[in-house]
Amino acid sequence: MFRAVLKSLLARKIRLVLSGLAVVLGVMFVAGSLVLTTSLGDSFSNLFATAYQNTDVQVAPKPAPGQNANSGPSAARGATVPESVVRTVRGVDGVRAAHGQVMTNGTVPLGSDGKAIPSTTGQQYGGNWTGTNSVVQLRSGHGPRAPDEVVINAGLAKTGSFRVGDPIKAIISGKTHTFRVVGIYGYSGNRDSLGGETSMQFTTATAQRLLLGRTGVYSDVTVTAASGVSQQALADRIGSRLGDGYQVQTGKELTKKTTDSLKQGLKFLNYILLGFAGVALFVGAFLILNTFSIIVAQRTRELALMRALGASRRQMIGSVLLEAVVIGVLAGALGLLAGIGVGAALGYVFTHVGGGNLQLSIGVPASAVIASFAVGIVITVVAALFPSLRASRIPPVAAMRDAATPDRPLTRISVIGGVVFLGGAAVLGLGLFGSLSGTATLWAILAGVLIAFIGVALLTPLVARPVVGGIGRLMSFTTAGKLGRRNSARNPRRTAVTAAALMVGIALITGVSTVLSSVQSSIDRLANEQIKADLIVSGQQTSEVPPSFDSALLGKMRGISGVSSVAGIYRTSGQVDGKTTGLAATDDVPALEKSLSIRRSSGSISGLRDHQAMVDSKTAKSDHLKVGDTVRVRLPRGGGTYTVSGIYKSGQGGMSGWLLPHAAVRGFGLTSPTSAYLTVAGSGSTAAVKKQVDALLADNPLITVADRSDYVHQQTSTFDTVQTMIQILLTLAIIIAALGVVNTLALSVIERTRELGLLRAIGMKRRQVMSMITVESVTISVFGAVLGLVVGAGLGAAVVRALHDQGITQLSFSWG
Numbered sequence: 001m002f003r004a005v006l007k008s009l010l011a012r013k014i015r016l017v018l019s020g021l022a023v024v025l026g027v028m029f030v031a032g033s034l035v036l037t038t039s040l041g042d043s044f045s046n047l048f049a050t051a052y053q054n055t056d057v058q059v060a061p062k063p064a065p066g067q068n069a070n071s072g073p074s075a076a077r078g079a080t081v082p083e084s085v086v087r088t089v090r091g092v093d094g095v096r097a098a099h100g101q102v103m104t105n106g107t108v109p110l111g112s113d114g115k116a117i118p119s120t121t122g123q124q125y126g127g128n129w130t131g132t133n134s135v136v137q138l139r140s141g142h143g144p145r146a147p148d149e150v151v152i153n154a155g156l157a158k159t160g161s162f163r164v165g166d167p168i169k170a171i172i173s174g175k176t177h178t179f180r181v182v183g184i185y186g187y188s189g190n191r192d193s194l195g196g197e198t199s200m201q202f203t204t205a206t207a208q209r210l211l212l213g214r215t216g217v218y219s220d221v222t223v224t225a226a227s228g229v230s231q232q233a234l235a236d237r238i239g240s241r242l243g244d245g246y247q248v249q250t251g252k253e254l255t256k257k258t259t260d261s262l263k264q265g266l267k268f269l270n271y272i273l274l275g276f277a278g279v280a281l282f283v284g285a286f287l288i289l290n291t292f293s294i295i296v297a298q299r300t301r302e303l304a305l306m307r308a309l310g311a312s313r314r315q316m317i318g319s320v321l322l323e324a325v326v327i328g329v330l331a332g333a334l335g336l337l338a339g340i341g342v343g344a345a346l347g348y349v350f351t352h353v354g355g356g357n358l359q360l361s362i363g364v365p366a367s368a369v370i371a372s373f374a375v376g377i378v379i380t381v382v383a384a385l386f387p388s389l390r391a392s393r394i395p396p397v398a399a400m401r402d403a404a405t406p407d408r409p410l411t412r413i414s415v416i417g418g419v420v421f422l423g424g425a426a427v428l429g430l431g432l433f434g435s436l437s438g439t440a441t442l443w444a445i446l447a448g449v450l451i452a453f454i455g456v457a458l459l460t461p462l463v464a465r466p467v468v469g470g471i472g473r474l475m476s477f478t479t480a481g482k483l484g485r486r487n488s489a490r491n492p493r494r495t496a497v498t499a500a501a502l503m504v505g506i507a508l509i510t511g512v513s514t515v516l517s518s519v520q521s522s523i524d525r526l527a528n529e530q531i532k533a534d535l536i537v538s539g540q541q542t543s544e545v546p547p548s549f550d551s552a553l554l555g556k557m558r559g560i561s562g563v564s565s566v567a568g569i570y571r572t573s574g575q576v577d578g579k580t581t582g583l584a585a586t587d588d589v590p591a592l593e594k595s596l597s598i599r600r601s602s603g604s605i606s607g608l609r610d611h612q613a614m615v616d617s618k619t620a621k622s623d624h625l626k627v628g629d630t631v632r633v634r635l636p637r638g639g640g641t642y643t644v645s646g647i648y649k650s651g652q653g654g655m656s657g658w659l660l661p662h663a664a665v666r667g668f669g670l671t672s673p674t675s676a677y678l679t680v681a682g683s684g685s686t687a688a689v690k691k692q693v694d695a696l697l698a699d700n701p702l703i704t705v706a707d708r709s710d711y712v713h714q715q716t717s718t719f720d721t722v723q724t725m726i727q728i729l730l731t732l733a734i735i736i737a738a739l740g741v742v743n744t745l746a747l748s749v750i751e752r753t754r755e756l757g758l759l760r761a762i763g764m765k766r767r768q769v770m771s772m773i774t775v776e777s778v779t780i781s782v783f784g785a786v787l788g789l790v791v792g793a794g795l796g797a798a799v800v801r802a803l804h805d806q807g808i809t810q811l812s813f814s815w816g
Contacts, residue, residue, distance in 0.1 A: 004306075004319065006326075023288065023331035023379055024338065025736055026281035027372045031339025032346065033273030034368040037266045039347040042361040044195070045259045050187075051194060054133050055251040056231045057238060059089055060220040062247050079636065080217035085242065089221050092238050094229035100218030102207040103127040106545035107200050108702060109152075110169040110176070111160045116701050123197035126172065127219075128207035134188060140164050141183030147206045151183035155193030156200070170200060172210050174548035174672035176699040213671075276729045279508060281379050282450070283733045286457070286501035287740035288327075288383035290494060292320065294747040296387045300394055308396035320388035324380040332376025339372065340364055413493075414462045421455025424448050428795075432802035449795060453504055456791055460496035460503070464783065465489045471786075472779045480768040483759075484775025487748075494744060495780055501740040502784030503791060505733030509726070510792025511799070513814035516723045518800040520716045521812035527712040533567075533595035533677035534686045535693065536711040539703045546571060547702035548672035554587065557676065560692050562684025565591035569675045572668035575634040576658060577623070583635070585660040585668070589614075595677035596655055603627035603646035608661040613642040615658050618650035633660070638667030678705075723814070737784065741777055749773065 052058075061079035081100065089098045107126030109117045129143045129151055141164040144150055152162060162168055166181050179202070186192055193199070201207075208215045225234045231250035239248040249257070296303070303316060311319075344362050428448025431441050472485025488495055537557075539547030554568045569592070570585045586592045589607050598605060601617040608614065613633070615625060625631070629644045642660065650656060665671055678693070680686050686707060693705045706714060749756065756769065793813060800811050 020327045020331035020334070020380075021739055023281070023284050023328065023376050024335045025732060026277055026284045026379070027332055027335025027376050028338040028342055029273060029277030029280050029732070030375055031336045031368045031372045032342035033270050033277060033339075034371065035340050035343025035362070035364055036273070036346050036350075037263075037270040038363040038365045038368070039343060039361060040266055040350060041259070041263045042363045043347070044262050045255070046361060048255045048258045050135060052251040052254050053135055054224065055222050055254065056225040057223040057235045057251070058220055058249050058254055059085065059223065059238060059242065060247045060249070062245065080212055080219065081221055081246070083216045083218075085246070086218065086221050088241060089223060089238055092234070092241050094226050094234045094237060095223055096226040097224040098221055099130055100204070101128065101130060101220050101222050102204065102211055103219045104211045106172070107198075107211070108171040108547075109156055109160060109198055109200060110171065110701065114169075114701060116171070117156065117160050117198060119196065119198050123195065125197055125199040126170070126207065126211050127199070127201050128204040129183075129201040130222075132185070136185055136187060138183055138185045141181070143183055144201065144203045144206070145182075147203060148179050149182045149203070150179040151185055151201045152181055153193050153197075153199040154184055154186040155196070156198040157181075157184045158192060159198070168200075171547075171700055171702055173670070174550050174700065174703075177210065272729075276732065279504070279730065279733050280736055281375060282453075283501045283504050283736045283740075285379055285383045286497050286504070287736060287743060288324075288380055289386065290497040290501075290740060290744050291747065292324065292384045292387035293390070293494065293497070294744065294751060295323075296320065296391045296394075303391050303394050304396055307394060313392035316392040316394070317388040320384055320391050321381055324384035324388075325377055328377035328380035329373065331380065332373040335376060336369060336372035339368065413458055417455050417458025417460075417462070419455075420458055421452055424451030424453070424455050427451060428798065432798060445799075452795070453507070453791075456503070456787070457497070457500035460500050460787065461492040464492035464496040464499070467786070468492075468495055468779055468783050471782050472775065475775045475778065478768075478771065480764070480771040481775045484772040485779060487772070488776045488779040494748075495783070498740050498744045498780050499784035499787060502734070502737035502781060503787040505730055505737050506785055506788025507792035507795065508733070509730050510789050510814075511796040512726050512730075513723055514793055514796025514812070515799050515803075516719045517812040517814040518796070518810055519803075519808055520719050521810035522808045523716050524712055525810055526807065527715070528708070530597045531595070531677075531708055531711075532597050532679070533708065534680040535678040535690055535705055535707055537676040537678070537693065537697070537703060537705045538711070538714075539674070540714070546670070546674045547700075548670055548674045549697065549700050549703045551671075551673055553696050554673060554676060556696055557678060557693060560689055562680050562689050563678055564681040564684075565594060565679045567591035567595050567677045568673040569677075570662075570665045570668055570671070571674050572636060572670060574636065574639070577631050579623075581657060583633070583658050583660060583664075583668075584655075585662055585665050587662040587673075589659075591679065592655075592659075592677065595679055598655060599649045601647040601649050603644070605646040605648050608645065608659070610661055610663045611640060611642050612645040613658055613660050614646040614648055615644060616650040616656045617647050619657055620644070620647045633658075633664075635664065635667035636669035738781075741780055744780075745773060745777055748776075 059081060061081055083100065086098060086100045089095060104126055105123060108124050111117050131143065132138050138151070139154060141151065150168065152168065156162065160168070162181050162184075164181055164184060167178055168181050169176055169178050171177075179200075185201075187194055202210070205215055208217060212219070223234065223238065225231060231252060235248050235250050239246075242248065306319075307316065340362075347362070425448070427444055428451075430436065431444030431446075431448055434441075434444070436444055468489045469485065472481075472488060476482040476485045537549070539549075551568065554566055557563060557566045565588065567586050567588045572583050573580065574583045575581070576583075589605070592598065593605060601620075603614075605614055613631065615623075620626070625644055625647075627644055627647060630641050631644065633639050633642050648655070678689065680689050690705055690707065697703050697705060759769065796813075797811055800808055
């Protein structure tokens with residue numbers, strides 16, 4: 001039987017290729033995602049090992065309230081290390097050298113055109129120049145000696161076309177500063193940057209004043225151990241000298257913690273790619289199922305002869321499954337090779353985008369090899385299981401017949417499909433409307449969608465004949481068209497499985513598009529109903545540091561003719577009664593209340609005195625708070641006890657959480673406003689005011705002013721990008737489904753060789769044969785598309801309905 005299977009496969013090479021192609025594409029996604037995340041993880045491990053090469057111990061302030069202990073340097077962190085600590089560390093036994101370092105994220109360089117030079121990684125560092133070492137190498141010029149001098153990394157120099165002697169502007173804490181480039185530096189290995197970041201290094205005093213707000217303080221202390229002193233021993237000595245007020249870590253610990261944190265973030269990317277790989281394999285299973293069903297039908301006489309020669313039913317099942325295993329092994333191997341190539345290509349894009357020169361280390365984990373073969377074999381074997389059972393039921397007498405095995409009644413499969421669909425709907429309903437929590441809700445929704453898809457696929461043969469017949473009538477105005485319509489409808493099982501593969505891809509695209517379109521429509525409606533401000537000043541956040549502007553501009557905006565009120569918003573992370581949360585403050589509570597239509601739930605929301613706070617009703621309910629209660633607030637640079645003076649209704653104008661008085665801003669990590677709401681008097685011109693505000697913001701390209709409709713569009717434009725990305729990734733499922741149509745028709749033509757020969761014998765021309773097959777293809781494809789649109793729209797509408805309590809109240813379809 002083994003030799004017979006191999007000879008059968010080698011005799012039908014085209015069928016072998018078509019059968020395995022879908023699995024190759026799905027396995028490629030699985031292997032590619034694992035190779036990509038492993039390669040990126042290894043590359044960043046090497047990067048951080050290099051970055052901390054000259055650091056034996058680092059002394060840093062303990063994370064400010066609301067800050068992640070593993071977060072990178074940020075202008076909004078607030079906590080610093082005083083000069084006295086640097087002197088103390090230098091006096092610890094075993095310390096060869098210790099120097100204070102200033103390093104924050106959020107120094108945005110401007111190009112010669114006045115526009116911000118982007119960093120695709122969101123890393124735009126500013127710091128103090130501490131000289132060269134085995135990693136940092138000065139390529140031209142010298143270090144900064146005056147307050148207006150700066151050295152920049154070669155990546156920034158190339159991106160902005162800067163040379164030594166050129167002026168360069170940068171936005172720091174919302175203000176624009178001008179410097180002169182006096183030096184350009186790179187890194188070991190002839191790298192222009194470590195990971196695509198931009199970096200500007202000033203004198204220590206300038207860096208302290210601009211980046212940390214005052215002189216005599218540092219972001220951290222970098223320590224080099226004396227010869228013969230281990231990192232851990234030195235860290236223990238320094239820790240015991242400084243006490244619990246600081247975070248003391250070895251260079252090895254820093255490398256591991258930073259790498260682990262990054263790898264945790266890469267898992268999200270891995271899950272996304274594996275999700276789309278699952279979709280591709282799910283669709284591919286339909287293709288393989290159909291392929292093996294047709295193969296069994298084509299080989300009816302051959303298999304019957306084997307039965308007549310003494311082959312048992314078990315051998316018949318084994319022969320078909322053996323074919324599936326061979327195809328699965330070959331597809332797994334090819335998919336693994338393709339996945340390694342795809343993973344390496346994506347890794348190169350990730351590590352070199354935006355001018356980065358991160359050295360990519362290609363890693364092929366054992367999990368990628370195991371998963372590739374496991375997935376390839378399991379998918380093909382499972383898909384071939386039912387056709388193999390069908391092959392085992394072929395009686396020996398079938399060897400005497402020329403016709404293929406007739407199609408069976410649809411009663412059983414329709415009943416099973418109905419039960420499976422109802423089961424999927426029940427699980428989906430439990431996930432959407434049940435009381436599950438955390439990941440259980442997500443898994444219930446995913447399982448419900450998968451089971452529902454299978455149920456719909458099982459039900460499609462029931463509706464295939466009438467629906468396909470109806471669609472085919474639109475193209476049956478010729479004899480060839482009529483034959484094509486009848487051919488597509490005469491085997492409802494085969495047509496249904498082919499169309500179901502197309503249905504899955506289109507249903508997912510339709511469902512996701514429906515949800516995102518509904519979210520956009522709901523946000524549009526809420527914003528137009530609740531935001532009453534005529535103009536909104538804000539910036540697009542591209543890194544962990546939100547763009548801000550000079551607080552002095554708020555007073556200048558109030559002085560513009562026609563402006564009736566201006567409310568500035570300041571934001572930070574902090575803790576309220578030990579719970580980490582986002583905090584906001586405003587310099588004009590009545591103006592904010594008017595701009596965002598904030599409505600009172602209880603207490604007063606018309607103003608805030610020092611040490612008073614307002615909170616939204618949802619947070620107040622979850623934390624069991626009422627007007628008059630006191631809470632302990634910790635800020636990056638201070639804090640205190642605040643009394644709840646008012647509770648406002650949740651979700652008004654996008655406001656939520658805690659609102660503090662303007663006096664609290666001095667304790668924020670970022671003391672510049674991040675947005676402002678302007679209301680124009682009835683007789684004023686919004687366009688004229690907007691033009692004057694634009695002029696005030698001319699020196700800060702990160703901040704823009706927009707009217708209400710433009711602002712809402714800016715906030716929802718992200719959904720368009722997400723939708724496009726999902727559609728591009730799901731296109732792979734559509735491609736596999738299209739291959740399924742090709743495969744089905746190609747094998748169908750082979751199966752109908754005698755029939756087509758007879759048609760040619762009675763006068764059908766080649767052009768008519770081509771037309772007939774084309775009608776079949778279009779009819780099946782339109783059937784799958786219609787199914788996908790109906791199922792996808794239904795699933796999307798169900799999700800939107802489940803999100804009604806979250807503010808998604810508008811059902812909208814993405815007609816494009």
